[in-house]
Amino acid sequence: MAAKKPTVAVYKFSSCDGCQLSLLNLEDELLDLAGAVDIAYFLEASRAVKPGPYDIALVEGSVTTPHEIERIREIREDARFVIALGTCATSGGIQALRNFADAEEYARAVYDHPEYLEYLNTATPISETIKVDLEIWGCPVNKHLVLECIAALLQNRKPNLPQYSVCLECKRRGAVCVLVAHGTPCLGPVTQAGCGAICPANGRGCYGCFGPWPQGNFDSLVPTLTATERFPGETHLLLRNFNAHAPAFRKAAEAALTVGKK
Amino acid sequence: MLDITISRGTTVALSKAEFDLLLADLRENGYQTVGPRVQDESIVYADIQTLADLPRGVQTEQEAGHFRLMRGASNNYFDFIPAADSWKKFLFPPRVDLLTVRKGKGWEYVETETATPRYALVGVRGCELAAIEIQDKIFIRPDFYDPTYRLRREGLFIIAVNCLHPAGTCFCTSMGTGPKVQGSYDLCLTELDDVFLVEIGSELGRSLLSKRKYDLPSAFVQNIANQRLARAVQEMGRSLDTRDLPGLLTEPENLEAARWDEVAKRCLSCGNCTQVCPTCFCWDATDSVNLSATQASRTRVWDSCFNPAYSYVFGGNTRPTIRARYRQWLTHKFGAWKEQFGTLGCTGCGRCITWCPAKIDHVAEIAALREEVNS
CATH class of the missing domain: 3.40.50.700 (NADH:ubiquinone oxidoreductase-like, 20kDa subunit)
Structure with missing residues (x-):
C-alpha cells in the first residue's frame, strides 16, 4: 500500500x-x-x-x-x-x-x-x-x-536556500550594477538573495522586497546611499517600503534620517 | 597586396574594413566572435559581428564605486577601459550543470551532449590576458584540470589590444601586465585613428591574417603608437607599491593591524569585488532534487569568500566576521596566492575598486596597512 x-x-x-x-x-x-x-x-x-x-x-x-x-x-x-x-x-x-x-x-x-x-x-x-x-x-x-x-x-533534508545578498545573484546573471554605473539607489548589498536580481537586471534599484540579509552591513550602505540622494529622505523611503517593519530595515530607515540631516 | 613575408612577431597595418573581414573569417572557421558592446550604460562582453557592434567613441570614467560612459571623445573602438564584465565568464561560466542522475532500475547518469563553444575574444587587454594566464594555473594543472575550463581554453582565439587610455582605477603598470600586452595571444592590436597595427603572436594568427590585405606600417605610424603607449603609462590612474608583497600581508603580526577593523566597518561583504575580479575562481556546487526524489542535479555556480556560507563548515564558520572575510580576500589576492600559484592574484585591472558600492580602494588599503605597520 x-x-x-x-x-x-x-x-x-x-x-x-x-x-x-x-x-x-x-x-x-x-x-x-x-x-x-x-x-x-x-x-x-x-x-x-x-x-x-x-x-x-x-x-x-x-x-x-x-x-x-x-x-x-x-x-x-x-x-x-x-x-x-x-x-x-x-x-x-x-x-x-x-x-x-x-x-x-x-x-x-x-x-x-x-x-x-x-x-x-x-x-x-x-x-x-x-x-x-x-x-x-x-x-x-x-x-x-x-x-x-x-x-x-x-525528503527530510535542509532546504537549499541562498544565504548571500542580491549582489551575488546580480553578478552571476551578468547584470550591470545600477548603483555604480547609474547612481541609482539600490538595496542589493543588504537584501537577502532569492529573487534572481530581477530589478537590477531591468535597470532599477533593488527595493529590498526579499527582506534584510542577516549579514548586511547597513552602517556602511546607509551613508553611501544618503550621500548621493536625489531628494532629501530618499534612502529613508527606500528602506521604509515593503519590509518597513523588518527590524534591520526599521533601524536603518531611522539611521538614514539622522545621517541625512548631518 | 604587397609581397611581404609575415611571421610571428611581425607587425602589419590593417585597415578597419579589413579587420571586419578578419572577424568574418573567424566565424567561417567556427569561432564565435565575442567582444565589448555598450549595454545598460555600461560595457559588456557579448556576441559581435563587426566593428560596428563595438563601443565606438566611448571612453569610461572610473573611480572607486563610480563608473560612467563618456561619448564623443574619439571615433576609435578601443578607447574605453572595460567595465565589470570580464572574459572569465566564457571560460569559467557563472553557472555550469555538472551532472544529472535519474532513478530507473538504479541511479543512472543522464548524458547530455553539449558542444564546447569556440570563442574568439576580441579586445583582450594586457591585464585581462594576464588574468586568463593566472586562471590557467588554477584550472589546468599537471595533476588535474577542470574539463569545462580546459576545453574552452584550448579552443580560444585571442585578439589582444594595447591600452591607450587607462582609467582612474587602473594600475597594471604596478603589476607588470600592461598597458602593452605581455602574454600569449594570436593577434595584438594597437588602434590608431584610421588603422590597426597588428602584431602576430601565433601561427594561427599568422595564417588568418595572411588572407587579408595589409601593409607594413611606416616608421611614422609606429612612432605614434609608441608615443601613445608611453603616454598611457604616464596616465595610469593608480599606483601600487608592490615591493614588500606578499610579506606585508602575510606577516602574522600584520594580520592583527587596526586597519582591518577600520576597513571592515565600510566593507559590505557583498562580494562584488570577487565577482568582477578576472582571477577570482571560488565556486560552490549545489545539489537539487525534484519533488518525487527521482532526479537529482549538481550545478556549479560562482561563489565568493565574502559569502558567509562559503566559509561555513560543520559546527561553525571559520570566517564569521566581515573583518575576517575582507582580510582573507586581500591577503590571498596580494599575498598567499604567490605561494599557491607562483604569482600574485592581481593584474591591476581595477575592477574591484570601480565596482565596490562602498568605494573601498584596495590600493589605498594596502598603502594604509603599510603605513600602519611601518610606523
Whole structure:
C-alpha cells in the first residue's frame, strides 16, 4: 500500500494573494506537487476542503485584525509545520506602514463608516503571534524556492536556500550594477538573495522586497546611499517600503534620517 | 597586396574594413566572435559581428564605486577601459550543470551532449590576458584540470589590444601586465585613428591574417603608437607599491593591524569585488532534487569568500566576521596566492575598486596597512 501523502493547507491573511498566485503559477511543476502532496485546503485554487490536521500549513499575509490572531493560533494547533509565505507573513508587508502612522486616521480617510471595522493598529508578521517553522521571504515569493522548501520537507533534508545578498545573484546573471554605473539607489548589498536580481537586471534599484540579509552591513550602505540622494529622505523611503517593519530595515530607515540631516 | 613575408612577431597595418573581414573569417572557421558592446550604460562582453557592434567613441570614467560612459571623445573602438564584465565568464561560466542522475532500475547518469563553444575574444587587454594566464594555473594543472575550463581554453582565439587610455582605477603598470600586452595571444592590436597595427603572436594568427590585405606600417605610424603607449603609462590612474608583497600581508603580526577593523566597518561583504575580479575562481556546487526524489542535479555556480556560507563548515564558520572575510580576500589576492600559484592574484585591472558600492580602494588599503605597520 502506498504511504499516505502529506497534506498541505494554504491560508490567506492580510495580503494581495500574489504569493498564492505564485503557487498556481508553478504550472509545469503543479502536477508534480499535486502528485507528491495532498492539497487539502487551498481556497484560492479549489473550494473542496478536506478536514485537518495538516502536515504543512503555508500562510500568506500579515496579522492585522483581532480575528486573524485567533485564526492563526488555530492554524498553528492544526499543523505540524507552519511556513510563513512571503513578505507580508515574514515582516508585515506594505500594510505595516501603518505601524509608523495612525491606523485610525487611515481608516477614516478610506472608509465612510470606519466604525464597522475591527482592526489592529499594527500589521505584524506571523512569527510575532505564533511559532513559525520556516520563513520564505519575497514580494512575491520565488515559486522555485517554495517548491525547494516543500521538497526538502518531504525528503527530510535542509532546504537549499541562498544565504548571500542580491549582489551575488546580480553578478552571476551578468547584470550591470545600477548603483555604480547609474547612481541609482539600490538595496542589493543588504537584501537577502532569492529573487534572481530581477530589478537590477531591468535597470532599477533593488527595493529590498526579499527582506534584510542577516549579514548586511547597513552602517556602511546607509551613508553611501544618503550621500548621493536625489531628494532629501530618499534612502529613508527606500528602506521604509515593503519590509518597513523588518527590524534591520526599521533601524536603518531611522539611521538614514539622522545621517541625512548631518 | 604587397609581397611581404609575415611571421610571428611581425607587425602589419590593417585597415578597419579589413579587420571586419578578419572577424568574418573567424566565424567561417567556427569561432564565435565575442567582444565589448555598450549595454545598460555600461560595457559588456557579448556576441559581435563587426566593428560596428563595438563601443565606438566611448571612453569610461572610473573611480572607486563610480563608473560612467563618456561619448564623443574619439571615433576609435578601443578607447574605453572595460567595465565589470570580464572574459572569465566564457571560460569559467557563472553557472555550469555538472551532472544529472535519474532513478530507473538504479541511479543512472543522464548524458547530455553539449558542444564546447569556440570563442574568439576580441579586445583582450594586457591585464585581462594576464588574468586568463593566472586562471590557467588554477584550472589546468599537471595533476588535474577542470574539463569545462580546459576545453574552452584550448579552443580560444585571442585578439589582444594595447591600452591607450587607462582609467582612474587602473594600475597594471604596478603589476607588470600592461598597458602593452605581455602574454600569449594570436593577434595584438594597437588602434590608431584610421588603422590597426597588428602584431602576430601565433601561427594561427599568422595564417588568418595572411588572407587579408595589409601593409607594413611606416616608421611614422609606429612612432605614434609608441608615443601613445608611453603616454598611457604616464596616465595610469593608480599606483601600487608592490615591493614588500606578499610579506606585508602575510606577516602574522600584520594580520592583527587596526586597519582591518577600520576597513571592515565600510566593507559590505557583498562580494562584488570577487565577482568582477578576472582571477577570482571560488565556486560552490549545489545539489537539487525534484519533488518525487527521482532526479537529482549538481550545478556549479560562482561563489565568493565574502559569502558567509562559503566559509561555513560543520559546527561553525571559520570566517564569521566581515573583518575576517575582507582580510582573507586581500591577503590571498596580494599575498598567499604567490605561494599557491607562483604569482600574485592581481593584474591591476581595477575592477574591484570601480565596482565596490562602498568605494573601498584596495590600493589605498594596502598603502594604509603599510603605513600602519611601518610606523
